[in-house]
Amino acid sequence: MSKTITIDGKTIPFEEGQTIMDAAMAAGVYIPHLCHQPEFTPHGSCKLCTVKVNGRNCSACTYPAMEGQDVLNETEELIDDRKKITQMLFVEGNHFCPSCEKTGNCQLQAVAYHLNMLDNHFPLFYPDREVDASHAEVMIDHNRCIFCTLCVRASQQKDSKDVFAISGRGIHKHLIVNAESGLLKDTDIDATDQAAHICPTGAILIKRTGYQVPIGERIYDHKQIDQVSLSTEHPKHGE
Amino acid sequence: MYEHLETAENRDSLKRVVVDPVSRVEGHGKVTLLLDEDNKVQQARLHIVEFRGFERFIQGRPYWELPVLVQRLCGICPVSHHLAAAKAIDQLVGIDPAYLPVSADKLRRLLHFGQVMQSHALHFFHLSSPDLLFGFESDISKRSIVAVLGEYPDIGVQGVKLRKYGQEVIRMVSGKRVHGTGAIAGGMNKSLTKAERDYLLEDIDQMIDWAAGSVALIKKVHCSNLPYYDEFATLRTNYLGLTKPDGALELYHGGIRAKNEHGETIMDHIDYCKYNDYIHEEVRSWTYMKFPYLLSLGQEKGWYRVGPLARVNNCEYIDTPLAEAARVEFKAHSGEAMVHSTLAFHWARLIEVLHCAESIKVLLNDPDIMGSDLVAQGEKRYEGVGVIEAPRGTLFHHYQVDENDIVTKANLIVSTTSNNMAMNESVRQVAAEYLSGRELTEPLLNNLEVAIRAYDPCLSCATHAVGKMPLQLELVDAEGKLIDKLVKHSDGQIEREHG
Numbered sequence: 001m002s003k004t005i006t007i008d009g010k011t012i013p014f015e016e017g018q019t020i021m022d023a024a025m026a027a028g029v030y031i032p033h034l035c036h037q038p039e040f041t042p043h044g045s046c047k048l049c050t051v052k053v054n055g056r057n058c059s060a061c062t063y064p065a066m067e068g069q070d071v072l073n074e075t076e077e078l079i080d081d082r083k084k085i086t087q088m089l090f091v092e093g094n095h096f097c098p099s100c101e102k103t104g105n106c107q108l109q110a111v112a113y114h115l116n117m118l119d120n121h122f123p124l125f126y127p128d129r130e131v132d133a134s135h136a137e138v139m140i141d142h143n144r145c146i147f148c149t150l151c152v153r154a155s156q157q158k159d160s161k162d163v164f165a166i167s168g169r170g171i172h173k174h175l176i177v178n179a180e181s182g183l184l185k186d187t188d189i190d191a192t193d194q195a196a197h198i199c200p201t202g203a204i205l206i207k208r209t210g211y212q213v214p215i216g217e218r219i220y221d222h223k224q225i226d227q228v229s230l231s232t233e234h235p236k237h238g239e
Numbered sequence: 240m241y242e243h244l245e246t247a248e249n250r251d252s253l254k255r256v257v258v259d260p261v262s263r264v265e266g267h268g269k270v271t272l273l274l275d276e277d278n279k280v281q282q283a284r285l286h287i288v289e290f291r292g293f294e295r296f297i298q299g300r301p302y303w304e305l306p307v308l309v310q311r312l313c314g315i316c317p318v319s320h321h322l323a324a325a326k327a328i329d330q331l332v333g334i335d336p337a338y339l340p341v342s343a344d345k346l347r348r349l350l351h352f353g354q355v356m357q358s359h360a361l362h363f364f365h366l367s368s369p370d371l372l373f374g375f376e377s378d379i380s381k382r383s384i385v386a387v388l389g390e391y392p393d394i395g396v397q398g399v400k401l402r403k404y405g406q407e408v409i410r411m412v413s414g415k416r417v418h419g420t421g422a423i424a425g426g427m428n429k430s431l432t433k434a435e436r437d438y439l440l441e442d443i444d445q446m447i448d449w450a451a452g453s454v455a456l457i458k459k460v461h462c463s464n465l466p467y468y469d470e471f472a473t474l475r476t477n478y479l480g481l482t483k484p485d486g487a488l489e490l491y492h493g494g495i496r497a498k499n500e501h502g503e504t505i506m507d508h509i510d511y512c513k514y515n516d517y518i519h520e521e522v523r524s525w526t527y528m529k530f531p532y533l534l535s536l537g538q539e540k541g542w543y544r545v546g547p548l549a550r551v552n553n554c555e556y557i558d559t560p561l562a563e564a565a566r567v568e569f570k571a572h573s574g575e576a577m578v579h580s581t582l583a584f585h586w587a588r589l590i591e592v593l594h595c596a597e598s599i600k601v602l603l604n605d606p607d608i609m610g611s612d613l614v615a616q617g618e619k620r621y622e623g624v625g626v627i628e629a630p631r632g633t634l635f636h637h638y639q640v641d642e643n644d645i646v647t648k649a650n651l652i653v654s655t656t657s658n659n660m661a662m663n664e665s666v667r668q669v670a671a672e673y674l675s676g677r678e679l680t681e682p683l684l685n686n687l688e689v690a691i692r693a694y695d696p697c698l699s700c701a702t703h704a705v706g707k708m709p710l711q712l713e714l715v716d717a718e719g720k721l722i723d724k725l726v727k728h729s730d731g732q733i734e735r736e737h738g
Contacts, residue, residue, distance in 0.1 A: 098307075098311055098418065099304055099307050099308035099311060101303070101304060101307070131299060131300070131301070131645065133301060133643035133644055133645050134643055139301065207301065207644060208303055208332075208424070208644065209303075210301070210303045210304060210307075210423075211303065211306075211307055211420045211423050211428060212423055212428050213428065214414055214420060214421070214428045214429035215413070215414025215415055215419055215420055216414050217429075
């Protein structure tokens with residue numbers, strides 16, 4: 001007999017070594033997340049996947065599934081916490097969806113819609129951040145970075161490079177690149193690298209491709225992020 | 240002319256009357272009048288009191304964002320900004336207009352016809368028809384589209400549906416009724432499907448009928464009181480706009496033509512990329528809007544009008560039959576080479592609505608709009624100029640980028656800016672002819688707004704509130720003491736407060 005946990009009362013099987021996130025996705029249960037992608041080592045930094053395990057808050061992407069866990073996912077309290085986290089992500093950077101080329105394809109925006117986030121709630125920080133357009137093909141717009149480290153992990157784990165890193169702490173945290181000049185053009189990134197395509201927001205972009213996908217054909221035009229996440233990140237649930 | 244009313248002498252000793260904000264226009268402006276002891280107008284100005292700053296904050300952004308970013312200037316004519324920026328960034332990827340794929344060119348034209356149609360319909364029916372149908376000094380409760388729908392339901396509904404149809408054209412081409420995407424550097428991101436094309440074809444004949452009916456309506460209104468309509472706020476000016484190479488009316492792409500008040504050519508077929516050699520802008524301290532003028536004629540005589548009146552005046556003919564017949568009638572009514580009546584802007588505007596409806600039908604029946612060759616690319620350039628005939632007139636977008644594709648410099652000359660001098664002159668004329676020496680009342684005040692409204696100014700972007708803008712009129716004596724105050728509340732109620 002396989003081992004099981006319950007998520008919101010529903011019995012979910014898991015295999016040894018799986019996290020709560022892995023087990024949930026395999027069972028077709030969506031837990032909101034931004035810094036997690038099943039193909040990379042979990043990072044547990046965005047905290048959107050916070051669930052309650054036997055009464056304690058845990059990150060579902062890093063917490064191992066264990067026999068008999070009673071996991072709460074879609075409670076009013078957790079949804080409200082996730083909404084606040086998302087609002088904080090929005091106000092900490094400069095996220096202007098109306099003109100952003102990632103709109104309709106952006107996970108941050110899609111999660112905000114999924115959580116029914118209707119305003120920023122918190123005052124905007126309006127941080128002064130740079131655009132690094134020095135590279136011929138790839139661009140970094142630091143205004144939109146949420147420090148999920150997916151680019152850091154993709155570069156190391158998939159591209160076998162080490163282009164990105166996070167530097168600084170707290171409010172001074174920022175994305176840096178592996179070049180003495182600090183400019184993307186002096187790194188070994190290629191437009192075909194997975195790190196150049198992994199960004200869940202519009203912080204790392206392939207230049208001169210913006211708005212080429214018409215409205216109506218963008219990822220989240222007709223589907224919410226829960227459907228997209230389950231079908232693309234766990235193909236078993238794909239259509 | 241009334242230039243002497245721009246700046247009065249002894250300003251400190253005059254009473255100041257302020258119309259703030261001007262209502263039923265796009266954006267925020269105010270009118271100030273300075274009156275002497277006998278209520279004679281000594282100074283009249285239209286001030287644009289908002290500052291947008293787009294030219295500055297698009298610096299540092301990648302150029303491909305421009306069409307989507309700058310269209311946020313406006314919620315009424317975003318497509319014009321979208322396309323003017325797109326024409327400019329076409330050049331940044333090395334594509335001049337002649338090399339744009341045929342399908343992309345036609346889709347952009349279709350998008351633009353939809354835009355001009357909806358914007359003109361909005362302006363005429365929603366914003367201006369109450370003045371024209373009920374009278375300039377009619378009861379304030381009547382001056383809204385709601386009253387039009389009550390008393391002239393057919394006209395009101397047709398106006399709403401004409402606008403809706405234009406919006407639907409925009410939605411089919413750009414994905415959204417307002418602030419869609421569509422134009423990208425060197426082309427378009429989609430063509431029309433057959434289903435989308437067929438959907439738009441369903442109602443187009445009805446739209447042409449209604450547009451023709453609206454031209455008949457404005458002609459009747461205008462001609463029923465011809466001397467008044469031909470004199471109210473009327474100016475004998477130069478006119479500027481784009482035309483086709485053969486001089487036909489053109490809204491999307493052409494050379495710059497300017498004619499003087501007698502219909503004589505000042506310049507013609509000018510490549511708009513060189514606009515800076517022909518047009519300069521002057522700054523005045525009392526408004527955020529600049530004053531463009533033709534360099535060859537100088538600041539004093541070089542100002543000009545743009546928009547529907549300028550376009551219909553300037554062109555040799557219109558290439559759709561019903562609109563051309565309407566143009567011939569329009570030109571004949573004044574008996575002059577050029578029609579100078581400011582209120583004739585409305586007539587010309589509706590002729591353009593008819594032209595747009597006819598042109599949309601032609602394009603919908605053209606298989607190229609369902610084509611698949613949509614984007615072209617050439618050699619990178621560092622500077623691009625895009626010019627288009629927006630609903631309100633000639634619109635200039637000019638950008639420079641660096642080697643990293645980042646915008647370093649931007650200059651926008653928005654249509655309404657070109658009409659700045661004319662609107663001020665019309666305000667001065669109305670103030671001198673209709674207000675001077677009279678006790679100011681709210682209906683009288685509306686005459687000033689009627690003159691401004693004829694130009695359909697877009698003082699900024701999406702803001703307009705039909706008849707609901709709060710308005711405050713203060714009469715202050717030479718000592719600065721408030722002697723009379725009229726307040727229009729946002730619910731439309733008028734209150735008189737004595738100082």
